[in-house]
Amino acid sequence: MxxxxxxxxxxxxxxxxxxxxxxxxxxxxxxxxxxxxxxxxxxxxxxxxxxxxxxxxxxxxxxxxxxxxxxxxxxxxxxxxxxxxxxxxxxxxxxxxxxxxxxxxxxxxxxxxxxxxxxxxxxxxxxxxxxxxxxxxxxxxxxxxxxxxxxxxxxxxxxxxxxxxxxxxxxxxxxxxxxxxxxxxxxxxxxxxxxxxxxxxxxxxxxxxxxxxxxxxxxxxxxxxxxxxxxxxxxxxxxxxxxxxxxxxxxxxxxxxxxxxxxxxxxxxxxxxxxxxxxxxxxxxxxxxxxxxxxxxxxxxxxxxxxxxxxxxxxxxxxxxxxxxxxxxxxxxxxxxxxxxxxxxxxxxxxxxxxxxxxxxxxxxxxxxxxxxxxxxxxxxxxxxxxxxxxFRNNRQVQEAIENLHSYKAEREAPFKIRQGFQEKAFQLPLLPTTSIGSFPQTQEVRKQRLKWRKGELTGEEYGTYIKAEINKWIEIQEELGLDVFVHGEFERTDMVEYFGEKLDGFQFTKFGWVQSYGSRCVKPPLIYGDVNYLKPMTVKETVYAQTLTDKPVKGMLTGPITILNWSFVRDDVSRYVVANQIALALRKEVETLEENGIHMIQVDEPALREGLPLKREKWESYLDAAVYAFKLATTSVQNGTQIHTHMCYSDFADIIDAIKALDADVISIETSRSHGELIHAFEENTYNKGIGLGVYDIHSPRIPKLEEMTRNIDRALQVLDPKLFWINPDCGLKTRGIDETVEALRVMVKAAEQTREKLLVGKEH
CATH class of the missing domain: 3.20.20.210 (TIM Barrel)
Known part of the structure; x- marks a missing residue:
């Protein structure tokens, strides 16, 4: 038989x-x-x-x-x-x-x-x-x-x-x-x-x-x-x-x-x-x-x-x-x-x-x-x-919002050139402004305190006090380093998707649902099991607190709708695009709440945008259109003076440059250090006329880059990019790195920016 x-x-x-x-x-x-x-x-x-x-x-x-x-x-x-x-x-x-x-x-x-x-x-x-x-x-x-x-x-x-x-x-x-x-x-x-x-x-x-x-x-x-x-x-x-x-x-x-x-x-x-x-x-x-x-x-x-x-x-x-x-x-x-x-x-x-x-x-x-x-x-x-x-899957409020998407504006009030003027006046940043992507080292002590809080060994107030102390410490470090735009460090966050999933309705988290991302780096993707709904502010408390500690702008840090979608296990009873738009509407409320609380630089990261591309090129357009729409649905209700940033991991940039332009973010940072020259080549063939930071050093390696490596990366980028639009940053978040190596690498990065800035200004005088 x-x-x-x-x-x-x-x-x-x-x-x-x-x-x-x-x-x-x-x-x-x-x-x-x-x-x-x-x-x-x-x-x-x-x-x-x-x-x-x-x-x-x-x-x-x-x-x-x-x-x-x-x-x-x-x-x-x-x-x-x-x-x-x-x-x-x-x-x-x-x-x-x-x-x-x-x-x-x-x-x-x-x-x-x-x-x-x-x-x-x-x-x-x-x-x-x-x-x-x-x-x-x-x-x-x-x-x-x-x-x-x-x-x-x-x-x-x-x-x-x-x-x-x-x-x-x-x-x-x-x-x-x-x-x-x-x-x-x-x-x-x-x-x-x-x-x-x-x-x-x-x-x-x-x-x-x-x-x-x-x-x-x-x-x-x-x-x-x-x-x-x-x-x-x-x-x-x-x-x-x-x-x-x-x-x-x-x-x-x-x-x-x-x-x-x-x-x-x-x-x-x-x-x-x-x-x-x-x-x-x-x-x-x-x-x-x-x-x-x-x-x-x-x-x-x-x-x-x-x-x-x-x-x-x-x-x-x-x-x-x-x-x-x-x-x-x-x-x-x-x-x-x-x-x-x-x-x-x-x-x-x-x-x-x-x-x-x-x-x-x-x-x-x-x-x-x-x-x-x-x-x-x-x-x-x-x-x-x-x-x-x-x-879980029958929230009429969410479903009615999706049915009435046409009532939500998904375009910025003014084009980039006009917004740029408002933002330059508001922030008064130097040429080649320096910043980091978002997270700072999640040390063993940070993880230990979070675990104690989750186990009930620390009260919410005690844990909040600890997080504030970490934010204080890293605001002081950024001041000492001379960065131009700060971040609060994300010490309260386990993972850039998990954190938001825990605060949105429709997400569930497992205890042992880990999968490998790269090397020993494991992630625990959330389960999007129901209709996604905004419950309350998710990032406002920590970001606003950090901003009270400095006169430098502090970026609000969010994960974008397509990355949350692509890095989650998504319900399979409705279209993925419906889920993306549910997430976008929730993030839209958070963006508006940050702005209402005085945060006027907001980074909405989409590192996973390209990885969601269908393998067949003829299916790319529908995916990219949906991805751009979801991002704009989340980010475009802000005022002209509010600067929207986004971050992407390295990808074949030329493949999606039209979609990235269509996102209409004021500043984009891209993970590029391991393939810097290849990505620069994409800009030689495609014009990009908004703010951009091409990561000048690799955060996936524990080595501290040399000054000449960073200046070489910056100089190469400035051959094809407008210095007035160029930002200096690491190529990704610094969560997995140690404190000493993070501080030293950022110190080198700031020095490289200062040297290049001085060289450009001297050249301009002559």
């Missing part, structure tokens, strides 16, 4: 209690020796595999685990270490591995950017300095570990060559095929060694297939995978796509591999339609991603069973795998630990472990008949209906 099998694409690295993060940070701090660290990490990794065995998953991924980032893992597997790290060949040491990611006193870390349209960050490989060579077969290593220690036939996971090169830097587009072909023999060697070990299935991730590809790029896929198949004919390759539908469906499913993985969750029905229209090759396995790997709501198992039934009409059961739509890296580990949630919300949640359970249930239903999973189907429907029918 033909049988459907279950499969997984990847499991969260961090552990139920963030054991992985804690081990990493202890090692970095010198509190854990390398041997002990690696032993502890091995235990975590094997525990994750055992959990998948216990769940009953048939094809369990191995090699998806990482000590920092899977793209970095791929790079060091091929010996791709930039020369500045003084690597002399052979297997890359743990020290060098972390140096690439985090930097050293003498070498800048490699660039970090977003993994497709997620909030996960990867380390960008640099291809321009080193010839690739296979120095370590990581997939083989992890396969052997799983086989010998847990007696399982794991499915090695490898980032595919074409996606890997697409995500790298240091080559010309015209050389792309040549570069890919340099790596193909190395991938072939990996597969040959896996074949020799007896590996049956290998998952090669090529998510780039879900983007818009040229005809010649699809042809290159055919050439590459024909070579790889011939290199190891006994190894079965699943070519895995995710995050969207694939274009050129017929070409891709015909590629010379034994399996194709497709996303049937985020494909907008396009993969399913293509499957029905064109069929599926009889000699291939279809790995069907039917459980959402990126969101945390439980699946309607009745609908998913029906979807699988439709798929199985085209693909026979013996050629079908049931799996998540993507790696479960993007969701928390388990709902079981969430003992404080309202039962209506908790019952509707599904984290990584629960998603694996859903996969096993659906596989059973497909094999043994839908009736065998009747109990599970009924429970899933009940959980979803109870949440949808609850008061």
């Amino acid at each position: 033909s049988k459907v099998k279950s499969s997984n694409l990847g499991y969260p690295r961090i552990g139920e209690q963030r054991e992985w993060k804690k081990a990493l940070e202890q090692f970095w701090a010198g509190k854990l020796e390398e041997k002990s660290f690696l032993k502890e990490i091995e235990g975590i990794r094997l525990h994750h595999l055992q959990k998948q065995i216990d769940q009953g998953i048939d094809l369990i991924p191995v090699g998806d685990f990482s000590l920092y980032d899977h793209v970095l893992d791929t790079a060091v597997m091929f010996g791709l270490v930039p020369k500045r790290f003084e690597y002399d060949g052979g297997k890359v040491s743990l020290e060098t591995y972390f140096d690439i990611a985090r930097g050293t006193n003498g070498a800048v870390a490699s660039q970090m950017t977003k993994w497709f349209n997620t909030n996960y960050h990867y380390i960008v490989p640099e291809l321009d300095e080193v010839e690739p060579t296979l120095v370590e077969n990581r997939p083989l290593q992890f396969y052997k570990e799983a086989k010998h220690k847990l007696d399982i036939e794991g499915k090695p996971v490898i980032l595919g060559p074409i996606t890997f090169i697409k995500l790298s830097k240091g080559y010309k587009d015209s050389d792309f095929k040549t570069i890919v072909n340099q790596f193909v023999p190395l991938y072939a060697d990996i597969l040959r060694e896996l074949q020799k070990e007896g590996v049956e299935w290998v998952q090669i991730d090529e998510p780039i297939l879900s983007t818009t590809l040229l005809k010649e790029e699809v042809a290159l896929f055919n050439e590459v995978y024909q070579t790889l198949r011939e290199a190891a004919p006994e190894v079965k390759i699943i070519l895995q796509t995710y995050f969207e539908s694939i274009e050129k469906y017929e070409d891709i499913v015909s590629l010379p591999v034994q399996g194709i993985g497709l996303d049937f969750v985020h494909d907008h029905g396009e993969n399913l339609a293509a499957l029905k229209k064109y069929g599926f090759p009889k000699d291939k396995v279809l790995a069907a991603g039917v459980i959402d790997g990126r969101n945390i709501w439980c699946a309607n198992l009745d609908e998913k069973s029906s979807l699988l039934a439709e798929i199985s009409e085209v693909v026979s059961k013996d050629r079908l795998l049931v799996q998540p739509s993507s790696s479960l890296l993007h969701v928390p580990v388990t709902v079981k630990s969430e003992n404080t949630l309202d039962a209506v919300i908790k019952d509707a949640l599904s984290f990584a472990d629960e998603k694996l359970s859903e996969i096993v249930v659906l596989t059973k239903g497909l094999n043994a008949g839908k009736g065998t999973i009747h109990k599970e189907i009924t429970a899933s429907i009940k959980a979803i209906e109870e949440l949808n029918e609850s008061s």
Whole structure:
């Protein structure tokens, strides 16, 4: 009898209690020796595999685990270490591995950017300095570990060559095929060694297939995978796509591999339609991603069973795998630990472990008949209906506001040039004003006091007094440093999204719902489970207090609607744009309240704007239009003299420059230090005529930048930007940095601004 099998694409690295993060940070701090660290990490990794065995998953991924980032893992597997790290060949040491990611006193870390349209960050490989060579077969290593220690036939996971090169830097587009072909023999060697070990299935991730590809790029896929198949004919390759539908469906499913993985969750029905229209090759396995790997709501198992039934009409059961739509890296580990949630919300949640359970249930239903999973189907429907029918999702005041959006003005009163005059008169800032992005170091003591307050060991008044003392201290530090525009430091905030979610109706927070953002940096995205509503002022008290301590302007600090949306787990019963506008209306009230209380510089950060872009370019316009509208809905009701700032993390700026102009913010700051020259190039081709600060140093590294580095970054920017519009700032918030390094780096930054300012003024006199 033909049988459907279950499969997984990847499991969260961090552990139920963030054991992985804690081990990493202890090692970095010198509190854990390398041997002990690696032993502890091995235990975590094997525990994750055992959990998948216990769940009953048939094809369990191995090699998806990482000590920092899977793209970095791929790079060091091929010996791709930039020369500045003084690597002399052979297997890359743990020290060098972390140096690439985090930097050293003498070498800048490699660039970090977003993994497709997620909030996960990867380390960008640099291809321009080193010839690739296979120095370590990581997939083989992890396969052997799983086989010998847990007696399982794991499915090695490898980032595919074409996606890997697409995500790298240091080559010309015209050389792309040549570069890919340099790596193909190395991938072939990996597969040959896996074949020799007896590996049956290998998952090669090529998510780039879900983007818009040229005809010649699809042809290159055919050439590459024909070579790889011939290199190891006994190894079965699943070519895995995710995050969207694939274009050129017929070409891709015909590629010379034994399996194709497709996303049937985020494909907008396009993969399913293509499957029905064109069929599926009889000699291939279809790995069907039917459980959402990126969101945390439980699946309607009745609908998913029906979807699988439709798929199985085209693909026979013996050629079908049931799996998540993507790696479960993007969701928390388990709902079981969430003992404080309202039962209506908790019952509707599904984290990584629960998603694996859903996969096993659906596989059973497909094999043994839908009736065998009747109990599970009924429970899933009940959980979803109870949440949808609850008061959480039926706030008439919010829903009426959304129905009457046309009554809200979403344009500033005057154009930028006129506003600029009002603002120059109000603030009287020097040329090249200096500021920071928002947060200052969240020391262990700050976190300790917050925890004591949350546990009830400190009263609200005592905690408020402590926060005021921290604000006092950092206002004094900013005065001493000579910054021109201050921030209050955000010591009362855990996370830039979580903080606002805790104060808005419609959000819920988990206790252990952590996911990896980059390196050991974990975030706990809020759950937007209901209608979003403004309850009371969220930032006014701390900002106004800080402003009483100084004559310098203090910025009000808010997180923008699209970032809150993109960095949350969002309800899936209404359009995401409806949710974005609900958030925007709530933020609009906060912006107005800040202004009413004398705060006339307000920063509304949108670091996640670009990461929400659909992978298909033809869908960009509708997303960007909606993002711009939500931002303006939140920010445009202020007076001409109130200066609206925003901040964005590094992205391919040229892709979205029209949308950024359309935001109509008075000042934008952009995270650029790891790729400064590349971003400047975007301004050489595109005019930007509002205030802008290109981050002059990298806050993700503990190193203190040199004065000449900062002045070089400033000078480069001023070749294409108007000095009258240019601001000097770090490239992101300073929450994760230590106090001493923060103060010293800012001191260097202020000195660089002063030197450049003096040079410009002297030049003007002559």
